[in-house]
Amino acid sequence: MNDTSPSIATKRQPVADKAPWSLADFVLRWESILVLLLIAVVIGNTWRSPYFLDIYNLSDATQNFAEKAIVALPMALLILVREIDLSVAAIIALASLMTGLAAQAGVPAPLLFLVGPLVGMACGLFNGTLVTRIGLPSIVVTIGTMSLFRGIAQVVLGDQVIATYPSGYTDYGQSYLIKWPPLYLSFIIFLVLAVVFALVLHRTAFGRKLYAIGNNPVAARFSGIPVERIRFWLFVLTGLLAGLAAALLTARIGSTRPNIALGWELEIITMVILGGVSIAGGSGTIHGVMLAVFIIGLIIFGLSLLNVPGIVISVLLGTLLILSLAAPLLLRRLLRR
């Protein structure tokens, strides 16, 4: 020990501020791969279908994914902190039901938009409490609440359909909010939220805390980050935005059935995972999720232009999800050799 002490002061290399820029790193970044994939999807679609690049068609395409994409944003944050919410589609069903009941009770159109988010928030509070206060695994809790929330919707609705929505409400879902460029409300909300989420995650102290929790929840707690409180509020946020998605979805299709948004949780989680958010927590970006949203949205839209049935598309999406995880794992194994 004696002989090593003096060397400390003498041998000192300057430490660079930033990691050196490397082309390989940049190209191998997940987001770069997604960009290439998106370009491929656009080219493929344009080549196969002359209707694809029509601005009105593209705008209509956003109707098919914007609501899911809105929920994918908070889901990305949840998965980032090592939690998951499988009940989002069921929350949408329950929120849509309550919106329907409110409409039947004569609640005026603008206020109808508040019902969904409020119901969703309540559902999120319930999930969050069970997971963070009682300490139950989120996957089991949300499988349970998935049955419970949709079950309640089913009990109330039976095999009935609520389709008595005022046009002042459905217009928001069915016609352009902005005429040129033609944009629907749901897509505008998604874009605004995506920017907000990206800024929060990548530019604020809160975002940094989320990464710390996802990478090492224990060290995060030791560093003064209120891990469980943050997780709790992320569940509430996820519920809230699922409720907002329900409001938009209900306005768009103008009706509520018990099977509304059935299976959406899988598509939403696929968007998040394909976007590069690690299911183990701690890594992922909002721009990655946005790219995945567009890739999935445009694949589905392009294939539906070609009259491919939706269920066949799910083969492609399922495979894409698995490949998106397998590829980096296999690549890493190859590189290690």
Added chain:
Amino acid sequence: MSILSLSHISKSFPGVRALHDISFELEAGMVTALIGENGAGKSTIVKILTGIYTPDKGTLTVNGTQRSFSSPRDSWAAGIAAIHQETVMFDELSVAENIFMGHMPTGKGNLVDWPEMRRRTAGLLQRVEANFGPDTKLKDLSVAQKHLVEIMRALSHDASLIIMDEPTAALSRNEIEDLFRIVAQLKAEGRAIVFISHKFDEIFAVADRYVCLRDGEKVGEGDIKQVTEPELVRLMVGRPIDQVFPKRDIAIGNAVLSVKDFSNATEFADISFELHRGEILGFYGLVGAGRSEVMQCLFGLSAPARGSIVLEGKPVSFSAPDQSIAAGIAYVPEDRQHQGAVLPMGIRDNVTLASILQHVRGLFLNRHSEQDAVRKLGTRLDVRAANWEQRLQELSGGNQQKVVIAKWLATKPKVIILDEPTKGIDVGSKAAVHDFIGELAEEGLAVILVSSELPEIMGLSDRVVVMREGRIVSTFARNSWSAEAIVGAATGAREAA
């Protein structure tokens, strides 16, 4: 007869030389005590013997044939069994299954022969004079009983070498006596036993031979009857302490923190001490004496305890670390990999993690402000890295620890608690950290140093608080201590002065 011999074993990890040219033999029917301070290389030897690590150099010879283990399975097959400090077994399974997992007796149609397994378990239970049944679930046993299960697991395999890694750490007096009786029995059967313990009374009670390690090298071995406790301590600790740690001359200021009658239900009781500006207060004790638990509770990590904490004249109590951080307390935890560092994140993000709000301008984080902080602290702590964005997992243990300390300095604390700050880091970084601890005190910080390394504690502290079994057993001042007295107080081997 030698059951196992190690010859010229060396093992290094990035930046750390864990073992260097270690050779010794383990004899049948003998208990060999492996002694040394934390970080001396004992656990690396255990891991090499149990097949978790493969040595870089040197050979293992088991019963006359040279062997190399590539997995725990190989070591097990060679007749080596280890009983670990923290039992690693299956809580939800029965005693019999825990004993025979991986080598269950099978009968007709390759089906597990439960009656045979129970019968053999019952035989083993009788041998160790246990008072529980083969079908008891492991989770229903006490720690001592779980130890017995591990011992039976070793016996079930007829292991010729049994490694006991601090087997008494969590046992009561009676349980320890039971254990020693079993050890004597194993010895009589001609097995070789490696006994690792920090408690000298136990070593003298049970061992025949000793092998002493220091900084990864063997510094002595011999017959236990030929040495005395002070000689062993000197061997472990090595050179005279004052030379290694030039203690700085710092004026002790006013009391910053005073803790009175701090107690919780199961971990510690009646903890009272005062900490002053510029003072380094050492906390010494055996592993599991409750030192970390006190510090974590103080820091707001566990449920609040009874008693009072007064920080700079104001009574305080923390229910979460963000409150204690805001009040000016910093805690560098013991387990660097799990509690201290966020390994997949970069140096910069780690350093600013606990003080992130200092870098918020308006709504957003300011990169330049973070950059400045990291450059300042990183340079001050002499972090060796390619760039400040490098991930912690790519750094050596010593540099990781410097980053963790930098993180806590960034919170501008008044009191800094360092829990085993040099555990598992290389000698160079160790010296840098020691130097730095002195520097902090000089700047007027109040420092609590929790360490199981006697030279570190004695070299740096102004006073030393010794804990045993959750209580403070004595406090020593710099001018009136001796290594023997401190170790004696910690082990309870003799009444503390």
Added chain:
Amino acid sequence: MSFILRNREIALAIIIALMVTGIGIYAPPFVSPDNISYVLDDTSILFMMVLGQMMVILTRGIDLSVASNIALSGMISASLAESSPNLPVITYIALAIVTGTILGLINGSLIAFVGIPPIVMTLGTLAAFRGLIVVYGGGNQVNASEMGAVFQGFPKIPILGVTSTFWIMVALSIGVFVFLNMTRAGRGLYAVGGNPEAARYCGIDLSRQQLLVYTLSGAIAGLCGYLWTARYGVAYSEIASGFELTVIAACVIGGVSIAGGVGTVPGALLGALFLGVIVNALPVMQITPFWQMAISGFVILTAVILNARSEKRGIKLILPEARRAAGGTP
């Protein structure tokens, strides 16, 4: 009393018995031998699926693709029956099992050897397998009239008052019970799930265990694919949709811990029986079947909350008096 509370199988059995008694008092036909035999037959597929899922969950995994596996295996088997309706019935069954096994192998090999997290892997195959039904069958539906009598008749053959489906379930339960309790590999599943690190010390290989359980889970789903399509006389892309959640729910109710390493065959079967009784009691109690989902959600949540309560948090016992109080010294 404390023994009953500690033993969840007995507690669950008592709850089910009380439930059945209550329903029987309210609606006596519910406890008639005919109806009991019907309920057992109706729940048999769930019983079998729960066994496969339990083995997966024991290793800390999850298989979300089982319902899609049922639908795809059922469709492939039914298509064979449609094109050649007079083969021996074992051919259809074997085809379904082989299909299911291959699907399980796909899950297992990617999880075990590539390291894809089970939840994501089976989420992907949940979508992919169901889509393949349409790719394979061109979106067509195989109806009862097209399957032939051989294909449809077998699961309904009455033996000793219950159907052959029930007896298949009994045989499978015994098989799984023997495997889990009487073989090294079976006990190894508990070891791997209970403490993967310690299992490695005991020489138990996690990858091989994973491959095994996902393949078994797939094989059972394949068998159930045949039984499902033959029993209900229809094969199309939507059958058994969402059934994976019912299966997982039954596991959770039956005391299978999602954290791995905990679960028994009797427990899992009772969990399935619990849901089976509820589903079949609703019409008898004149409650609309729409209550089913909400009730099962409620039951899952209750079950996990009760589980969490019974698990004590690890507190360190350092003070000698605390250790004595906890009974550390025998």
